Amino acid sequence: MPSVSGLVNVVLMVLMWMGGCQASPLRAVCDPRVLERFIREARDTEAAMRSCGGSCAVTSVYTVPLTNVDFTDWEQKDIEGQVAEVQVGLSLLVQALVAVRKTVSVSPISSLLDSNIINIQSLIHIIHSLSSQAQPLTYLEQSAQTHTHSPSELLHAQTNFLRGKVKLLLSAACRTLGS
Amino acid sequence: MTSDRGSVLMICALFLAAVACRGHTFDKKVAQLLREEPENIKCFAERMRDLTCFWEEGESRNSSLHQYTFTYTYQYRNENSSACEVFEMPMLAARGRRLFYSRLPRIEFFAQLHLCVFRGGRELYNRSLFIDQVFLLDPPANVTVVKTGQRGQLNVTWLPPALKYMDDSMMYEVRYAMEGNPMRKETVKATTKLTLRGLQSSSKYKVFVRVKPDGITYNGYWSAWSDPAFGTTPPSDLDPVIVVLVLVIILIFFLLILFVLVYHRKSLLKKLWPDIPSPEHKFPGLFSVYKGDFQEWLGHSNSSTRPIHAFTEELPSPLEVLSETSLAAPLPNHLSPPRPATTPRATGLLREDSDTTEQGEEPLQSRDMDAGLLDRWKEPPHTHWLMEQLRALQKHPQALSQSSLLESQDTYVTLNQNSQHAKEEGRQEDDILEESLPLQALFASGDTSLSAASHSDLGSLQQSSGSGRLSSQSSFEYPNHTWPPKGPGYTYMAVADSGVSMDYSPMSSSMGKGVVYANEYILGHRRPLSGQQVHS
Numbered sequence: 151m152p153s154v155s156g157l158v159n160v161v162l163m164v165l166m167w168m169g170g171c172q173a174s175p176l177r178a179v180c181d182p183r184v185l186e187r188f189i190r191e192a193r194d195t196e197a198a199m200r201s202c203g204g205s206c207a208v209t210s211v212y213t214v215p216l217t218n219v220d221f222t223d224w225e226q227k228d229i230e231g232q233v234a235e236v237q238v239g240l241s242l243l244v245q246a247l248v249a250v251r252k253t254v255s256v257s258p259i260s261s262l263l264d265s266n267i268i269n270i271q272s273l274i275h276i277i278h279s280l281s282s283q284a285q286p287l288t289y290l291e292q293s294a295q296t297h298t299h300s301p302s303e304l305l306h307a308q309t310n311f312l313r314g315k316v317k318l319l320l321s322a323a324c325r326t327l328g329s
Numbered sequence: 330m331t332s333d334r335g336s337v338l339m340i341c342a343l344f345l346a347a348v349a350c351r352g353h354t355f356d357k358k359v360a361q362l363l364r365e366e367p368e369n370i371k372c373f374a375e376r377m378r379d380l381t382c383f384w385e386e387g388e389s390r391n392s393s394l395h396q397y398t399f400t401y402t403y404q405y406r407n408e409n410s411s412a413c414e415v416f417e418m419p420m421l422a423a424r425g426r427r428l429f430y431s432r433l434p435r436i437e438f439f440a441q442l443h444l445c446v447f448r449g450g451r452e453l454y455n456r457s458l459f460i461d462q463v464f465l466l467d468p469p470a471n472v473t474v475v476k477t478g479q480r481g482q483l484n485v486t487w488l489p490p491a492l493k494y495m496d497d498s499m500m501y502e503v504r505y506a507m508e509g510n511p512m513r514k515e516t517v518k519a520t521t522k523l524t525l526r527g528l529q530s531s532s533k534y535k536v537f538v539r540v541k542p543d544g545i546t547y548n549g550y551w552s553a554w555s556d557p558a559f560g561t562t563p564p565s566d567l568d569p570v571i572v573v574l575v576l577v578i579i580l581i582f583f584l585l586i587l588f589v590l591v592y593h594r595k596s597l598l599k600k601l602w603p604d605i606p607s608p609e610h611k612f613p614g615l616f617s618v619y620k621g622d623f624q625e626w627l628g629h630s631n632s633s634t635r636p637i638h639a640f641t642e643e644l645p646s647p648l649e650v651l652s653e654t655s656l657a658a659p660l661p662n663h664l665s666p667p668r669p670a671t672t673p674r675a676t677g678l679l680r681e682d683s684d685t686t687e688q689g690e691e692p693l694q695s696r697d698m699d700a701g702l703l704d705r706w707k708e709p710p711h712t713h714w715l716m717e718q719l720r721a722l723q724k725h726p727q728a729l730s731q732s733s734l735l736e737s738q739d740t741y742v743t744l745n746q747n748s749q750h751a752k753e754e755g756r757q758e759d760d761i762l763e764e765s766l767p768l769q770a771l772f773a774s775g776d777t778s779l780s781a782a783s784h785s786d787l788g789s790l791q792q793s794s795g796s797g798r799l800s801s802q803s804s805f806e807y808p809n810h811t812w813p814p815k816g817p818g819y820t821y822m823a824v825a826d827s828g829v830s831m832d833y834s835p836m837s838s839s840m841g842k843g844v845v846y847a848n849e850y851i852l853g854h855r856r857p858l859s860g861q862q863v864h865s
Contacts, residue, residue, distance in 0.1 A: 182497055182519070186545045189545055189546065190545070216405050216440075217405070217439045217440055218403060218405055218437040218438070218439060218440030219437060219438045219439050219440075220435070220436075220437045220438075221377050221378070221438070221493075221494070222435075296405055310439045310440065310459075311439070313439055313461070313545075313546045314438060314439030314461075315439070317546055318494060321494060321497070
């Protein structure tokens, strides 16, 4: 599983490095199976951490993005706002995942976390290509984040963020690309 | 705060009114979840805009509706929960239970939701869930079944739920069956059409479809089955290519059989319709020249074609044992002692005396005789006398009857090799006496036996030879006869075949003139033998 995910990420990165059309890396992720695999792997890590209990990682305060989606509000946002919100959220997630990864020594969870980190980084690069404006990654929308105190909640936030906002944004972008 | 609470309550009321108008579909979903969902606060999202939650209570509780409070809050919001008005549904009244429900006016996905039910200020039920995980959609609409044009196939299409952002997250289950047959199911994802294969031709099928989120991004319960759609498969028709190929194969097979029959017709005819054996080749010229007139053929045939004379059926010929001493030249083979007259039925072929006598030593051979057993029969010098004797016997057949025992129809001529070397004078009379004995005294069933004289085939020849006893061929017809042994001094050589058999007995010198008898068997044991006395 991790090897396939890594291969997909490498392919995405190669496509991005090749430059050219900004939609090239997006085309790869527009295959619904790609994001589905990211979501499944996030769920696998969440389930592994839950079964491990609290002994697998150090409890700490992690800043995570808000995952709730009100479709009415979401549709009222423009694409730039959606992109910015997703970019910030992915940045927060990858930082938190890296911090948890440093405290985990158990082999299955560590490898799963590695896959999750790679997946998030791939998505950051892909979504960055959707924005016409250069958004600094350090930009944070205060209302779009929260704090969590356990690795399990962090991983839960990752799953929900990918299922929600990331998928909505990419679905809309891919629909626009296809049309 | 009070205004906010009031607005929320109003919104709840409006949604409830909408729910009331929905009626039947809503009741069905509630009934479904009552069966499937174990949690007591049962919730489902029908679309992207609302969430319906309900719970059931026992009838025993005479609680007022207003005693119940339903609250909800999202986990990410660190604020107080919001309340929603509670309503009661009468659908469970017949079962003695009460059903209450509430509806959230505005929902958020991908965030954890906490729900609580209070009765009289005391928490009754609570539950945490994600709204995107409890979808209970309407069944697919416009299910259509059409023929594909191919045998045993039907195309099923339907409309997806009209939900934004969820069109690529659906999975469908199609159920179909012929009338009275068990249902078959197939599941498809992210598509709204399915081709049913392997169906029976000319059959009517009933098809149902239901929908559910695929569980990756969204999840929920299987919807109710859609209204049935019917389709009839096309009749089976033979592919013209297959028909042509089958005809070609049949034609090739037929031609192959015909070729085999024509090529092997002769051997097949021989096996299926064998020729009846004909003795024509044994009698050259009998049918082609003499038109089957056997007497004529006998009369005109020469010695080269017929090695033996043929007897006429009407003239039984007696046999006499020729004395050895009466013969000028010692003969290795001698004819048998006299025999009684044969029946008129007896026929035989005798060796021609005159020709063989003139030729001197001439092997007793016929086509039917084995030369290995017969010694060269030397013609006695008195062949003309023999012929005269034979003719006389033919004219007076009564004189031939000497032994009643020879009614057995078989005549044998015993051959006594030892008597050739025995001194004739001393034994002539004995020989005569012996030879005058009935034939049965001369013949003895012994070790040697004739065999195959009963062959009907003229071409077969069976011989037995040896010193000792000779068993009469007549045992085939008179099996009870036992022939007394002749004596150790006699050597019997019997040649029996279907055409010719020659038995030779020691010639009696006292007779003066030896008599050579030749007895022939014709056509097996059923034909009585006849002998012709030949005097040498």
